[in-house]
Amino acid sequence: MANRMNPPAEGQEKDVLLVLDKQQGKVSAVKGIDNEGNLQTVEPTQSHSGEFMQVDRNSDVFSNFISNFFHRYQDTEGLALFRSKATEAEQDAKAIEDNHRNPTPEGDRRAEMLRVPNPDNNGGRQDFRFDPAKINWEDLKKVGITADTLKNTKDFDRVMRGYKSRNTYTVSGTVGGFYLKPTDVKLSFYQAKDGTVVPKLHGVQMDEKLLQRPYNGHEFPKQEQGNLLGTGNLGGIIQIKDPKNGEQIPVFVSRDRYTHELEYMRADKWKCPDTVCGVKVSPEQKAAFEAGKPVKMENLQFKDGTKRSAYLQVSAVERGLEFLPRSAVQFLQQGQQPAQQQVTRLKDGKGVEFNGHVQPGVQGKSSGKVQPKDVIPVSESRTQVAVNSGGKTDEATKQTKEPLKQGQQKPTAKQKEKQEKAQDKSLKADKSKKSRGMKM
Template sequence: MSENRMTPPTEGQEKDVLLVLDKQQGKVSAVKGFDKEGNLQTVPPIQGGEFMQVDRNGDIISNLVANFYRKFQDTEGLALFRCKASEVEQNAKAIENNHRHPTPEGDKQVEALRVPKPDNPESKQGYRFDPAKIDWESLKKVGITAETLKNTKDYDRVMRGYKSRNTYTISGTIGGFYLRPTDVKLSFYQAKDGTIVPKLHGVQQDEKLLQRPYNGHEFSKQEQGNLQHIGNLGSVAQITDPKSGGQIPVFISRDRHTHELEYMRADKWKCPDSVCGVKVSPEQKAAFEAGKAVKMENLQFKDGTKRSAYLQVSAVERGLEFLPKSAVQTLQQGQQQVTGVKDEKGVEFNGHVQPGAQGKSPDKVQAKDVTPASESRTQVAVNTEGKTNEATKQTKEPLKQGQDKPTAKQREKQEKTQDKALKADKPKKSKGMKM
C-alpha cells in the first residue's frame, strides 16, 4: 500500500478505532477513551496501541460521536475518522499526509473514513432538545423561525442548550399582550411536564443591577467595573446555590448585549491543554482557573495567521472566550500601575498589577501580583526567575533596576573571574627532580 493510499472500513468481525485530526497541528491521534468530564483521551496511532475499539454499527459509537461533537461544538479544528484496528497506523499517516498535501484521490479516500458531524437538522444526535417538540408556530408570531436561527448559525447552539450568540428583534401579540419591538437573545429549557419552553432574554437597562447582591455575593467597585466594561468578574466568587442553598465557587459574567448576569461552576470547569495550537502553560492554567484574563502569544488562526490575544473564562460562553477589542482596551487602560516593588534579589522594579490583584492597596501588592514593565522584564527574569540570555548567562551579580545586560565593569569582573578559573584548572609544569 502506498503512503497516501487508504482502505475504507468494511463490514466484518474486526472492530473499529476512532482517529482524531488536529487541523492546527496537522497531527492524528487515536482515541483511548473519555474521562468523567467527557474530555477526549488520545494516544499515538501506533499498531497494537491501547485504543478504544467499538462495533461500527453499535449504539455505542453513535453515542460517542454525538458526545464528541457536543463537547467540541465550537471547535472547527478537529476532525473525526474511523478505521479498522489493524489499519490504524497506515490510515493515520495517510490522513496527516493528505492534510498537508491534499490531492483529489486523497480527499476521496479520507472522506471514506470520515465520521460525519451530526449537525443534520434531521438528526437529533448531540442535541439536548428535540426540534420536533418545539412550538415553532408561537415563536413565528413574534418573528423567530427555525430558518432564522439556521441563517445566523444559532440553530445548533440553542438546540444543545446554549443561549443564542445573536440578538433578534421581536414584536407581535403573545397571550393577548402586545409586545413592542425589542431585541432579545433566545434559549430553551425543559419544564417539569417535559415540554420545551422558549426563554427570551431581553436587554436590561437597570443601572443598579450590579449594586445589588447576586445570589448572596456583593460586588466590589472593582468587580462592578470588570463586569460592566470587560464582561467577566475577573476572579472566582462564592455564591449561594439557588438549588441546594449551599456555597459554590463560580465564574460570573455579564452578557454584553442583554446585560444579563450569568454564572458557571468553577469547580466543574476544566481548562483545555491548548488553544489554537498553542500549549497552555501551568501558570496560564492557574490564571484561567482563577478567572483572570491571560494574553497568549502566536495563536494559530484559521486564516493561517498567527496573532496574540487575550482570553478569559466566560460564564456566558460556558468556557474560554477571546476578549473583544473594547474589553482589551479597558483591561489595559485600567491596569493599576505600581512602582518600587522588589524582586527576589531586593532590587526595585516597576510594572502593573495583574487583573486578579486589581484593587489591592499598594502596600499589600507583592512581586507575584505584578507584571514587570518592558524595561524591567529582563531584570525580573534574571533576579527572580533565574533565567538568562546570551548577555546575562555569566552574570553573578543581580541586575539593577531597568538593566538588561552587564555593565562594562561587570563584564570586566566576569572576564577576570573566568581567567582565574582557567588558570586554576590548568596543570602546573613539572620542573624535574633535583639531584
C-alpha cells in the same frame, strides 16, 4: 477493504448512519471507510442492511467516527449526516430525501431530530441538549423567529446545545393573549419540569443599579463592578447560593455585553483546555484561567493562516474561554475602572436632543462618531427617546402626536388641551356624517 465498525452487543440500541448528498438530493447508508479514507455507501434498503455500519450511539467509537468525518472531508457543506435506527433506515432515508426536495415544517422537525451535529473545533462530542422536534416552532414563529432564522445566523446548533444565541433578533406579535412590542432579544431554551422545551427571550436590561444589588447572596465590591463593566467578566471566583438548593457554590460570573444580564457558571465543573488555537496552555496560564483571570497568549494560529496574540478569559456567558473584545483589552491595559463615557445633545428620531452614556461594547468611540443606538439614555430621557425614536407609547403618551421634549414624561397641559380639542372635533365630525340624510 472497508473499515467497518463492529456491531454492538446484543441488547444495545443499534444505529445506522445516513448521509445526504445535497447536490444530488440522494440519501445513502454509510458502509464504512476504505484504506484511502474514502467514504463507502450503499443503498439504504433492507436488501443491503447486512452491509450497514451499525454502532452503539453512546460508544467512543461512534463519537470518534463523527469527529473524524467532519474534520476529514473538506466539502461537509455539501453533505449532511443523520442517525437512524437500523430497522427504520429505509423509511427515514426516504423522508429525508422527500423533505430535501419539498421542505415542510413537519419534515424539517423530523430531519433535525435525526441530524448529527458537527462537533466544534475542540473535537469533543456535541450532541444537542434539546430535541428540536420537541420545540413549539409555531409559537416562536408568531414573534418572528423560525428554525431557518437561527440556521441562517448560525445560532441553531448553539441554542440546541443549551447556550444563549450570539445574535439578537427583533421580536413582536401576540403570544398567549399578550402583545409584545418590537424589541431586540437574544434567545435560549430551557427544559421545564414537565419535560417540555421552553424558549426564553433575553431583552436588554436598563437597570443602572443592577451591579449594586446582591446577586444570589453576593454583593459586588467596586472593583468587581468595574471588572464586569470593563471586561464583561468578574475576574475571579466567588461563592454564591445555588438557586436550586441554597448551597454555597464557587462560580465564574459574567455580564452579557448586549443584554447586560448577569450569568454564572460553576468553577468546579469547568476544565481548562490543554491547547488554544494550536498553542499549548502552560501550567501558569492554566492556573490563571482557572482562577478567572485574563491571560494574554502569543502566536495563536487562526484559520486564515495568520498568527496573532490575544487576550482570553473564562466567560460564564460563553460557557468557557472567550477572546476579549477590543474595549475589554483597553480596560485591562488602562488598569482602572472605566468611567462611563457620557454624551450630550444627541438627537432622537424626532430631532429632539437627549443625553446618555455609551454602552460598554462601544466605549472609546469619539463623541462625534457615537450614534444614538449606541447610547443608553439617562433616566429622565428614556420615555422621550422611546416615544420619539421607537414609536412606543403608554397611557400618558398614546394620544400625543407632537414629539416629547427633552426629559418629558407626559403631555404638557397645552398638548393635553390640543388632544382634547382634536378628539372633540373628530367626534363632532363623526356625528355630523351619521346625521346627514340621503340627497335626492
